[in-house]
Amino acid sequence: MEKLLEIKNLKTYFYTDEGIVKAVDDVSLKINKGETMCIVGESGCGKSITAMSILRLIPNPPGRIEGGEIVFEGRDLLKLSEEEVRSIRGNEISMIFQEPMTSLNPVFTIGNQIIEAIMLHQNLSKKAAVEKAVEVLKLVGIPRADEIINAYPHELSGGMRQRVMIAMAMVCNPKLLIADEPTTALDVTIQAQILDLMRKLKEDTKTSIMLITHDLGVVAEMADYISVMYSGKIVEEAKVLELFKNPLHPYTSGLLASKPQIHIDKEKLYAIPGQVPSSFDLPKGCYFYPRCERAMDICEQCAPKLKQIHDGHYVACHLYGGEENE
Amino acid sequence: MKQYITRRLLEMIPVLIGISILIFAIFQLAPGDPVSTMVDPKASAAAKAKLREQMHLNEPMLVQYKYWATDILKGNWGESFYFKQPVKKVINSYIWNSFYLSLASFLLSAALSIPIGVLSATRQYSKFDYIFTVFALIGISMPSFFFGLLLIKWFAVDIKLFPVSGMTVPGSTATGFALFQDVMHHMTLPLVVLTLGSLAGLMRYTRSSMLEVIRQDYIRTARAKGLREKVVIYKHGLRNALIPVVTIFGMSLPGLFSGAIITEQIFNWPGIGPIGLQAVNTRDYTLLMGINMLLAALTLLGNLIADITYALVDPRIRFK
Numbered sequence: 001m002e003k004l005l006e007i008k009n010l011k012t013y014f015y016t017d018e019g020i021v022k023a024v025d026d027v028s029l030k031i032n033k034g035e036t037m038c039i040v041g042e043s044g045c046g047k048s049i050t051a052m053s054i055l056r057l058i059p060n061p062p063g064r065i066e067g068g069e070i071v072f073e074g075r076d077l078l079k080l081s082e083e084e085v086r087s088i089r090g091n092e093i094s095m096i097f098q099e100p101m102t103s104l105n106p107v108f109t110i111g112n113q114i115i116e117a118i119m120l121h122q123n124l125s126k127k128a129a130v131e132k133a134v135e136v137l138k139l140v141g142i143p144r145a146d147e148i149i150n151a152y153p154h155e156l157s158g159g160m161r162q163r164v165m166i167a168m169a170m171v172c173n174p175k176l177l178i179a180d181e182p183t184t185a186l187d188v189t190i191q192a193q194i195l196d197l198m199r200k201l202k203e204d205t206k207t208s209i210m211l212i213t214h215d216l217g218v219v220a221e222m223a224d225y226i227s228v229m230y231s232g233k234i235v236e237e238a239k240v241l242e243l244f245k246n247p248l249h250p251y252t253s254g255l256l257a258s259k260p261q262i263h264i265d266k267e268k269l270y271a272i273p274g275q276v277p278s279s280f281d282l283p284k285g286c287y288f289y290p291r292c293e294r295a296m297d298i299c300e301q302c303a304p305k306l307k308q309i310h311d312g313h314y315v316a317c318h319l320y321g322g323e324e325n326e
Numbered sequence: 327m328k329q330y331i332t333r334r335l336l337e338m339i340p341v342l343i344g345i346s347i348l349i350f351a352i353f354q355l356a357p358g359d360p361v362s363t364m365v366d367p368k369a370s371a372a373a374k375a376k377l378r379e380q381m382h383l384n385e386p387m388l389v390q391y392k393y394w395a396t397d398i399l400k401g402n403w404g405e406s407f408y409f410k411q412p413v414k415k416v417i418n419s420y421i422w423n424s425f426y427l428s429l430a431s432f433l434l435s436a437a438l439s440i441p442i443g444v445l446s447a448t449r450q451y452s453k454f455d456y457i458f459t460v461f462a463l464i465g466i467s468m469p470s471f472f473f474g475l476l477l478i479k480w481f482a483v484d485i486k487l488f489p490v491s492g493m494t495v496p497g498s499t500a501t502g503f504a505l506f507q508d509v510m511h512h513m514t515l516p517l518v519v520l521t522l523g524s525l526a527g528l529m530r531y532t533r534s535s536m537l538e539v540i541r542q543d544y545i546r547t548a549r550a551k552g553l554r555e556k557v558v559i560y561k562h563g564l565r566n567a568l569i570p571v572v573t574i575f576g577m578s579l580p581g582l583f584s585g586a587i588i589t590e591q592i593f594n595w596p597g598i599g600p601i602g603l604q605a606v607n608t609r610d611y612t613l614l615m616g617i618n619m620l621l622a623a624l625t626l627l628g629n630l631i632a633d634i635t636y637a638l639v640d641p642r643i644r645f646k
Contacts (some may be wrong), residue, residue, distance in 0.1 A: 057549055089552035097550075102543040107565045107641055117551045152641040168551070 004208050005054070005093075005176055006030040010068035012046075012053045015061065021279040023049040023063070025232035028306075031176065031225075036202060036209040038219045038240075040255065041229035042276055047212045048098075050229070051178045054210075055095060056085050073175070091121040094169035098181040100162035104153035110137075111149035114168050121172045132171065140167040140197055159190035163197065170201055177202075178210045183218060195221055216259045220244065228252050231277060231287040234306060238313040248315040250292045286318070294319060331634070338626045345622045346398070350391050353611055359383060363609045364407050398619065404612035408605065413616040417598065421620075423493060424585035424597035427513060431520035432582060436575065439525050443532025444567070448559055450537060458529065465526025474519045474592040481515060488515050491594035516593040520586055524578065531574055536567040569640050576632020580625035 012024040024046045031037045039047045052058050053065055056077065070077040072093065077085060097103045105113060114133040118124055124132065130149070137145035140163040153161055162182060169177055179198065183191040195218060202209055211222055219226060219240065226243050228236040228251065236249040247253045254272040274291035283289050289299040298318050306316040361377050378384055382393050397404065403413040446455045482490040494500070494508045539545065540563055548562040549555075585599030598617065605613040637643045 055550055057546060086552045086554065089550055091552055095550045097543060097547065099543050103547045105544040105548065105562050105566070107569075107639070108562075109641075116553070120552055154642045165547070168547075 002033045004031050004033045004035075004073065005210075006069075006071045007050070007054070008069040008071070010050065010053055010070065011066040012049050012058060012063060013066050014063045019280045022232050022282075023279070024053060026068075027229070027232070027234055028068075029227050029234060029237070031208050031210055033175075033208055034202075034206045035224045036211055036222050038211045038213060038223035038226045039229055040213060040216065040219055040226055042214060044276060044279075045229045046232040047214075047229055048180050051095065051180050051210065051212055054178065055089050055093060057089075057095075087121070090117050090169075090174075091172045092174055093176045093178065094172065094174040095178040095180065096162070096165045096169045096182050098184050100158050100165055100185060103165055104161055106153055109150050109152055110156070110164050114149075114164070114171055117168055118171055133167075136167045136171045137164070139201075140164070140170070141193075142167070158186055159193065162186060162190075162194055166194070166197065166201070170205070170207070173205060174207060176208045176210060178212070180212045181214070182211075184213070184215070191218075198222070216255065228255070231279075231282065233287065233316065234314075235288065235317070236313075236315045237306070242313055246313075248309060248313065248320060249288075249317045250294050250319070251288050254291075254293075286316075327637075331630070334630050334633070338623075338630075341626060342619075342623060346395060346619060347391065349615055349618050349622070350394060351387075353615060354387055354390075356609075356611075358609055360407065360609075360611050363611075394615075403616045406605075406610050406613040408608045408610045408613065413613050416601070416613055417616055417620060420596060420598045420601045421583055421585075423595065424590065424599060425582055426509070427516060427520065427590070427595060427597060428582040428586065430513060430517050431524065432575075432578060434517065434521045435525040435528055438521075439528035440532050440564075440568075440571070443529045444536050444559065444564060446529070446533040447536035447540065447567075455533075462526040462530050465522045468522065470519050470523055470586075470588050471592055473522065474516070474589055477515045477518060478592070488512070491592075493596055512593075512595075516586075516589050516595055519589050519593075528571070528574060532567065532571050535570050536563060539563050539567040542566070565639065569636070572635050572639055573632060576628060576635060579628030579631055580621065582628075583624050584621050 007027060007029050010024050010027045011022070014021040014023055027046070027050055029037070029039075029050075039050065041047050049058065049063075054070055054072075054077065056065070058065060065078060068078070072088070077088070080088075104110070108116075111130065111133050114136065115126070115129045118129040118132055119126070122129075122132075134145045134149055137148060142148050142160060142163055148156070148160075153164075156164065162185075166182075177198075182198070183194050186194060198209065198211075199222065201207065209222070211218070213219060223240045226236075226238060226240055227234050228243075228249065230251050236243070236247070236252045238246075243252065244256065247256055251272070254270075257270040258272060260269055272291055273293075277283060277287055277290065283300070285301050285303055286292070286295075286299045287303070289295050292299065296318060302318075304316045304318045306314050307320065308314050309320050359378075360381065361374050361383065365374060365377060382390055401414075405411065406413050406416050409416045442458055446458050449455055478490055481487045489495070489512050491512075493512050494505070498505075498508060500508055540559070544566075545558060545562060548558045553562070583598070585597040585602065587599035587603055589595070590597040590599040591603070602614065602617050604610075605617065
């Protein structure tokens, strides 16, 4: 498959008063055309920062991208000028966020905010832009789109607002849609609708999706390919079926085991013991070592590298041999 | 909207009645009586008693209030004892001088404080931000009488760039543009004093409001759309940051007419501020009550204008 975006050795650090936080620490991943790639991990593991780094939206200060490459269709986004990046944002790569309630500007109408994106990236007259905005609102399943276009965000429900966000993101037919926990703030029935919508849009437009989530149910439903992140590093990468069937990294197995299952009658849910390590005080070896049930001596001393175990299944764990991945 | 404004205007009536009762009661409590300030101290007791009788001052308070309130409603605000002129005429000849000065200061501080506040916020902790933080601290701490005198010493006495006081050159008969020029020349120093005082606070207010706004999710959304930073800040940010600032501006609207007592006094600006103070000292009851009633009405009107402006900038506020 053809690569659309490839991140190589990305390092995004935050410089705080207490020290340096390596939010994204040497992360490499790729997204193929027409594929949905999921990044999974606990809160604070660097998923969102990875996504924000792609569009260079890291607030600076305190954050800074310290190294690596983000190659999008042959161009390194990190080397582009601010203006060139702006022409990509919202146009070729667009993003939807976790919080639909606060992600729309409260003082402008829905139409105004969508039209703004259209006028910015496409050579359309105001009238054509309005028509296009109505059209895209209809596409994301908003009833009475020609009325809603004049509504303010506070007049819509959370699910509707997230649809508007998706409409805004899709209006310029992006090649890559980054969705940062798009359903976390919504209730379950609305979640399913939004996921259905994203899947349908992906099929219709062949847009690649980078989906960030901590919800394994969402992953199973949406993903072609999964990367599991822990403390700013990728610990495992595989196709979705492979990963669910055969998780290698103890962290991934832990995550899968802690998913509630409706047909199994259990008193208590499994939880991975311990806490995510503090970003200021990371263990010397494997970051997961203090919580790992299968830890060995070597894990304390030396950080494991990402290795290919079998075709397309990578893991960073000393339990497995396999060939080194450069 | 029309309905809302009508309702608010109607609601002002009982409030104004309440205020008029309060003002009347307070002046009843004040020591002395109008007659003693009106007539020659050497006048006979009989003459005074007669005058009292004429002015209904011997009647119960409620009856007196009825006479006063009816006259006010009829547009008869009485005669100032001190100026020997109708109260309305006295107020009219001074209040506009205050208004010109306050309006100029209001517009100038708005025009300066908003851009400075926005720049301070977008460049938080930069040199620019620090310089204006110090400036704001000076502006807030500096008493206007001291700053006014300092300016007079420097710019009027030492280098003679601006006149010491007044609103026009004494005896000037200039009209049209020449008059405007003369007034502006006299206005400069008091304007600087007044503006410094309000600028500092407004600037800090805009800054903190903007700092709050640029951390919001919708600012990130605007950036993710590919908008230029200027559009992000001045379209998406400022519109939101101005909402709380509008409240502050609204609260200063009535102040446009009340006059700046200290500054006007120092620069001998013929405004309503010192006139009101003087009316207190000379026990000019009718003038004082007139000024107070007028300011009360203007304050209510100012609040209404602020509320309407509020709704114009924030679509989440809608009137039922």
